[in-house]
Amino acid sequence: MKRHFPHLCSPITIGRVTFRNRMFSAPMGGTDITNDGCIGPKSTAFYELRGKGGAGAVTVSECMVHPETDGSHAYHLDTSILNSLAAATYTADAIHRHGAVPSLELSHSGMYAGTYMTDKSKQHNMHQWGPSDTVRPDGVPVKALTTDMLSDIVASYGRVAGLAKRAGFGMIMIHGGHGWLLNQFLSPYFNKRTDEYGGSLENRCRLAIEVLKSVREAVGPGFPIEFRMSGSELFEGGYDLAEGVRIAQMIEPYVDIIHVSAGTYQRGFGDTHPSMFKEHGCNVYLAAEIKKHVSVPVATLGGLNDPQQMEEIIASGKADIVYMARALLADPFLPRKIMENRENEIVHCLRCFTCMAERAVTATRRCTVNPLIGREIEGNEVSPAPVSKKVLVAGGGPGGLYAAYTAARRGHQVILCEKEAQLGGILKSEQAIPFKQEMYQLSQTYALFARNSGVEIRTSTEVTPEYVEKENPDALIIAVGSEPLVPPIKGLNGDNVVIVNDYYLEKEKVTDQVVVLGGGLAGCECAIHLGMEGKHVHLVEMRQELAPDANIRHRPLLLKEVDKYVTVHTGCKGLAVTDEGVLCETDTGEEILIPGTSVICALGQHSRTSLVNSLRDSAPYIAVIGDASKVSTITNAVYEGYHAALDI
Template sequence: MSNLKYKHLFEPIQLGKTLFRNRIFASPQDYPGLTSNRFLTEEAAYFYERKAVGGFASVCVGDMIIDAKVGRSHPFQMRGNDFMGKVSLTRTSTAIARHGAVAAIELCHAGQNASLDLMDENKGFVYGPVDGIRPDGVKIRAMNDEQIEDLIMSYSDAAAFARQCGFGMITLHGGHGWQMTQFISERDNKRKDKWGGSIENRMRFPLAVIEAIRKRIGYAIPIEFRMSGTESLPDGYDIDEGIEIAKVLDGKVDVIHVSVGHHEIDSASMVTHPPMFLPDGCNVKYAAEIKKYVKTPVATVGALTNPEMMEEIIASGQADIINLGRQSLADPDLPIKARIGLEDEINPCLRCFNCFSNSTVGGVFYCASNPEIGREQSSMTAIPPLHKKTVLVAGGGIGGMQAALTAAKRGHKVILCEKSDKLGGALLCEENIPFKANLSTYLKQQALKVSRAQIEVHLNTEVTPEVAESFKPDVIIAAIGARPMIPIIKGIDSKNVVGAEQVYYNPEITGKNAVIMGGGLVGLELGIFLSQKGHNITIVEMANGTIATPPPVTGTSNRMSGIMDVSLGHPLVHGVALKEELKKLPNIKICSSTKALEITEEGLIVEDTNGIRTIEADTIIYAIGQKPLREEAYALSDCAPEFYQIGDCVTPKNIYEATSVAYQIAMDIGRF
């Protein structure tokens, strides 16, 4: 008798003539690190292959632009029908398929959201359904019938090319404000001819593309149509229109992939890619509603991390397929772990947007909680250490746990010491914050993995030089963290003053009206947390512009410019999420370019461009940063032949920096 826990999730599904081994698909993701000719690199093949190794039924290569001359919106997009890219695409599809997954590829065109700077010939305008002007002032020129027919053939050519390269499913991007959506949505399509007006006319273009692809490559290869169930915009279409769109697609494609939102508008983009402030599975309801009206299998996507929730979605008939985007980075092994009973070791996506922020700024996906991402090739081909060593890790926070886990996996003898009675470090104070639920899961999961690994754990053990020497280690990794900085200001010792860490642990100590000194990530997130609990919050930040206005998350030519000031600790895309969340909270106020002068019983005396004034408050909270415990860490440097100092005790940064360095240092041990 089968003991399979998630029977519906792991039931195979046939789409067209292709059998998929389970219901867990990896959503389309582009690979930023292309060659100078915009072809996939060898590292890209490993990026996609890693998901296939982990058990995904389908792995989709994203952002293949079907008209590279005028259809690109950002630099990291492949050419859609360039013969010179055939080898790289074939190697990638093979890397996916040889592990039993179906290699899919997403066909895109930016349409009126294309970048002028990325066109082969900048004519000063972009093409769209109708004449107009974009919010950034760029002219939109309406396509004529001949151009539309040419574009349809470009989709067909790209699909045929993809099939030649070994891809087993075609994904058409018909959502999120891309070119196909621009014909579908009345918001963009004001045409009066056969391509606009009624839903039948607005759907004429995507149906023509589907028909052209079918004629070109037949019915053997399934077609997935990715759509927005709602545009999530005041002037965009809603779920009722989404249902009508899906009805027209019903029977014409093999999968209706229901996403939501619009890439070019921040507020809608934060629905497409749910931030930590939204609940898990927040977009499933749109797929579930559409599934009531169609017979074609429906896929859902967005903020899904828990296989139990995924199983319920499939079992209850809300969707037929689960698509995972960021979660496929946080843990490419989610499918296999769920199948063999290791679901409690699945690394959850923290929804911190570290992946998006890094790919936008630096051109590489890096995951905060999974240091293998961005290093897929080296991690999959790593050579075992030449020498097994005794490794002492001082500090059981996120960096310490990651270092211990990686070193143990590499075969070293690992000793992990933590001075408190619990693993998790400084971030334990955020365990009970509702929008940090996935962080709490991550900390518990890391601690669980430590307990299951060959790691000797000593709690309530502070690593002094004497303690360190008693273990006779070959290697010491100091990850002892930092402590909150206390501002030097008159009145700091008053009874109405507390640190952010104290408030996180005991929010009830905060009065109805509170002032937070510090507009960095800690201060802003604490302010949101307290505001959600009903407190009136004022955040005081000395710097000019606590939250700058970031560029669109994807899309126009401004993607690589105007990036928000990250000096206060706001990752690019998480900064967008913070800004959107702050808009929803009327009881929170931000005072930038404001200097704190003195704390009194009445509140905080500050100085800004209007002079000196008092912000009345019951509680003053400081969140001005962390002081690294560098000296305490360096005191251990003579206690072993090899010594490494990592994480906040070097320079306080973020989860990604801690796990990344911890992982790599542990990987390097044993070379000599």
């Protein structure tokens, strides 16, 4: 068999372990962590799915090695904890039985212990330990670790590594990046010590090297040890890439893989986890430079999900291994699809941060494009229905397409009707915004799945009560979506106005002086795009804050982009649209004109309630999903469509 991406698919032997390909699953924290730090069954299923999906290695994250100085609610591996070793063993076995190498990330949060706790008051009441006495930006005091404490922490890394090997893990990753404890010691910004652990680079690397020696003694020769580091901290006062190279050279004798990430979690979330506003692979240059100066294999990551790009990274020698995290939430079977030359079936990550926002808010996982995430314990196979039925799906947006695909996989006869000539629903509007191309592509991928599973797709076909009566289905899934909210503002129907949903059709109408009316998520993203194109953009919002509908991880990065490209006017109510701009009333009652020769209307959406109500009694089984039920997110539309089909 000739593989389309031979370098990406080639095995690699590290120590005494051979990995089946160069696509590894990056560390991702679990969700059902028990009160005493054991890996819960849902998390075991979460990691297993990545092994089943074809990754060369799957890293379980994060195992905190020293609870005495790091009270983070994370995994622990300790024989004094009932079920701890057993839970780790079941997890390692679940990954390994599918051909992947299970890896365990060992870590210590240092001065940021408790970051993942949903109860932030408890986090702020914890004792925080770090390299030096300091006060965190949020006002929490930090005490310097004593040398005796450091010795105990070093020993604990070795002890936990030995237990991980006993549990069946085939590799250990030591987390030395992203602002956690080892990175805090490496960093001149965090480390102000004057003893043998501070000052010179040699001293700042001392703790990491002692940890690596402790782990090697515990696991023995030939057992792969990986060190995860930030190639550069990417902020003033932290170390730069040149020093990152020197750090890599100093730890090289003690490791088998140098895993190069970027930034610090606390000071550069959008660097460590590249957002949709950044290029895919924007951090690869860090690994590429470090690889020039070391001889051990180097791994890279950062918004990677395109097989052609990843193949080029390996083929050109920028790195030996590519890691993916969010990409393997969107599609756990991405590596397997690449190995089987089915790359056209990959569901691409949107980099929307739904996954990370949900973990921060509720300590669970969700994925916009994959309804299985967080529910892997229920299985990833769709069971055939006991009786094949005729299913009609009204609406060809993401929810309708996924519902049709799922119903067809269950063996039903499925017809999907879309009233417009093109599938995709509201996602069609994303094709004109480069940083949202994956959202536009999503509907095309779902349409491919639906067609391949046998769905009959009828475009330019509106579903009415009469149409349903003629087709006489056993089940009707109503996924007719929403429509733009266009209030009766004078001039809003003028020739200089473009509804944000229609921007992809009418972008040529938009001049270089633009007013975006509406500062929700859609309005903000459109304004950013227009600003990136070099247009002068004013954003008008009646409320005092922008994008309250954006999730807590995406919103701060979104607002940074707004600051770069857009002039913002909050507390302004649109009164009328003229040829010169939008006349607004401020919250103090003053009338002002926001200048612009083009206006984008982005004032929200509302459900097609009258159409939904007309269809409610059309079939024995009715399900209303997505925006047709309540204007919400792609996440909910896909999830509801999936389960509506399972319920038939």
